[in-house]
Amino acid sequence: MRYLSTRGEAAQLGFDEVLLAGLAADGGLYAPLAYPHIAPSDIAALAGLPYAEAAARLIAPYLSDSFPLEILREETEAAYAAFRHRAIAPLVQIADNLFVLELFHGPTLAFKDLAMQLLGRMMNHVLEKRNLRATIVGATSGDTGAAAIEAFKGLDRVDVFILFPHGRVSDVQRRQMTTVADENVHTIALQGSFDDAQAILKRLFRAADFRSRVGLAGVNSINWARVVAQTVYYFTSAVALGAPHRHISFAVPTGNFGDVLAGYVAKHMGLPVERLIVATNANDILARALASGRYEPRGVTPTQSPSMDIQLSSNFERLLFDACARDPAVVRAAFASLDQSGAFEIPAPALAAIRAEFEGQAVGEAETTEEIARTYREAGYVLDPHTATGVRAARGRLARDPATPVVALSTAHPAKFPDAIERAIGLRAKLPENIAAQLDAPERFTILENNDAQIAAFIAERARAARN
Ligand SMILES: Cc1ncc(COP(=O)(O)O)c(C=O)c1O
Numbered sequence: 001m002r003y004l005s006t007r008g009e010a011a012q013l014g015f016d017e018v019l020l021a022g023l024a025a026d027g028g029l030y031a032p033l034a035y036p037h038i039a040p041s042d043i044a045a046l047a048g049l050p051y052a053e054a055a056a057r058l059i060a061p062y063l064s065d066s067f068p069l070e071i072l073r074e075e076t077e078a079a080y081a082a083f084r085h086r087a088i089a090p091l092v093q094i095a096d097n098l099f100v101l102e103l104f105h106g107p108t109l110a111f112k113d114l115a116m117q118l119l120g121r122m123m124n125h126v127l128e129k130r131n132l133r134a135t136i137v138g139a140t141s142g143d144t145g146a147a148a149i150e151a152f153k154g155l156d157r158v159d160v161f162i163l164f165p166h167g168r169v170s171d172v173q174r175r176q177m178t179t180v181a182d183e184n185v186h187t188i189a190l191q192g193s194f195d196d197a198q199a200i201l202k203r204l205f206r207a208a209d210f211r212s213r214v215g216l217a218g219v220n221s222i223n224w225a226r227v228v229a230q231t232v233y234y235f236t237s238a239v240a241l242g243a244p245h246r247h248i249s250f251a252v253p254t255g256n257f258g259d260v261l262a263g264y265v266a267k268h269m270g271l272p273v274e275r276l277i278v279a280t281n282a283n284d285i286l287a288r289a290l291a292s293g294r295y296e297p298r299g300v301t302p303t304q305s306p307s308m309d310i311q312l313s314s315n316f317e318r319l320l321f322d323a324c325a326r327d328p329a330v331v332r333a334a335f336a337s338l339d340q341s342g343a344f345e346i347p348a349p350a351l352a353a354i355r356a357e358f359e360g361q362a363v364g365e366a367e368t369t370e371e372i373a374r375t376y377r378e379a380g381y382v383l384d385p386h387t388a389t390g391v392r393a394a395r396g397r398l399a400r401d402p403a404t405p406v407v408a409l410s411t412a413h414p415a416k417f418p419d420a421i422e423r424a425i426g427l428r429a430k431l432p433e434n435i436a437a438q439l440d441a442p443e444r445f446t447i448l449e450n451n452d453a454q455i456a457a458f459i460a461e462r463a464r465a466a467r468n
């Protein structure tokens with residue numbers, strides 16, 4: 001498989017290069033030349049397979065020769081071996097035709113582990129094969145950072161730098177990142193929002209000198225491998241509910257648009273997906289853009305679902321690219337307009353194509369709290385506040401289409417957000433014991449200003465790859 005940039009001005013690359021490249025040199029995101037087609041009989045054959053085997057079969061068509069199926073199988077098996085649930089991503093029914101897909105049984109209690117545990121192994125494999133070092137820089141609104149640190153800590157070939165918005169992640173999320181003692185892990189509390197952190201990251205990728213000096217690599221959903229690994233649970237959950245013989249809708253708590261994009265990719269690989277419901281919190285740019293056709297960030301509002309406190313959703317660019325018939329000039333014009341005037345209009349045919357597959361719903365703070373309380377009252381099930389936005393949006397969909405099952409992606413364990421849970425149902429969700437114990441270790445992080453030069457200097461000074 002070869003990959004091209006959404007902005008059309010960077011070289012086409014193979015999978016290994018895309019895995020290490022992160023952002024394309026022209027500022028675009030890599031997308032495969034075509035989505036591989038999985039035949040209905042091959043989808044049906046996923047039923048009953050271990051998650052790791054399903055992952056190997058679905059990811060294999062995206063790779064290059066350096067990853068024969070046997071190596072990929074070893075890596076998927078190792079990636080999911082330590083998950084706390086045998087099914088890896090189990091489904092729980094909470095109402096008629098409404099299912100929660102639990103994606104929080106990995107080591108850091110969020111859906112990021114499902115991709116990151118594999119990405120860490122794949123990246124290490126390519127670095128070893130090429131005898132390279134990498135400097136991973138990641139932006140996080142709370143969960144990607146912990147998952148990346150867990151996946152890459154202690155690896156000799158990698159240094160990890162994570163930028164998180166100072167004071168805007170939950171205590172548990174911050175401690176998951178800052179209590180890790182490994183020397184190759186560096187956490188930066190940025191005086192700014194997640195959007196500021198991601199903007200810095202993208203500018204660092206475009207600084208050619210810095211990029212090559214430190215061997216810059218990215219593990220945000222900028223990295224195509226993250227998106228591909230996230231397609232797997234759409235397949236496994238849909239198959240458990242009767243796909244390919246039945247259509248399924250998915251409601252996805254959305255911020256950077258990586259998770260719901262994976263659902264879209266799964267659909268374009270052949271999975272019968274009825275609707276993709278983009279659930280946002282009060283940071284509702286995606287719901288507004290789907291309704292009005294205008295993509296216009298309005299500044300980030302802090303909420304009880306902090307991981308979704310995002311306005312500039314990186315992966316929307318990949319969707320726009322497809323929706324405008326893969327014309328990179330349209331994508332370049334849209335992002336030039338965003339830079340210059342703070343907004344862009346989605347061209348009418350692209351908007352129609354997007355609306356044919358997606359719908360958006362913004363879920364406010366009071367509704368989120370209400371949803372946690374309602375689901376607990378009616379089903380005895382505790383939702384985390386991110387998942388609650390998805391469940392709320394799923395109920396809206398079911399009111400319009402009661403016949404099609406809706407899977408709401410549960411993106412985090414409720415114990416990561418104990419205050420929100422206590423407010424809603426008066427109970428404090430408990431962390432698994434091994435995780436609670438780790439979080440008591442001393443914290444280690446550096447507060448830095450929202451300033452590219454300062455951050456680049458901090459990274460260059462500490463990155464071992466810069467010293468070779
Ligand atoms: C718990 C949680 N839910 C939802 C999201 C949103 O996912 P995405 O950024 O892929 O849209 C995130 C962050 O990515 C998250 O950490």
Ligand SMILES: N[C@@H](CCOP(=O)(O)O)C(=O)O
Pocket residue numbers: 139140141142143144145219220221222255256258259307308314
């Ligand atoms: N919500 C995310 C934001 C980054 O998303 P990513 O999927 O692009 O890594 C977080 O928790 O950090």
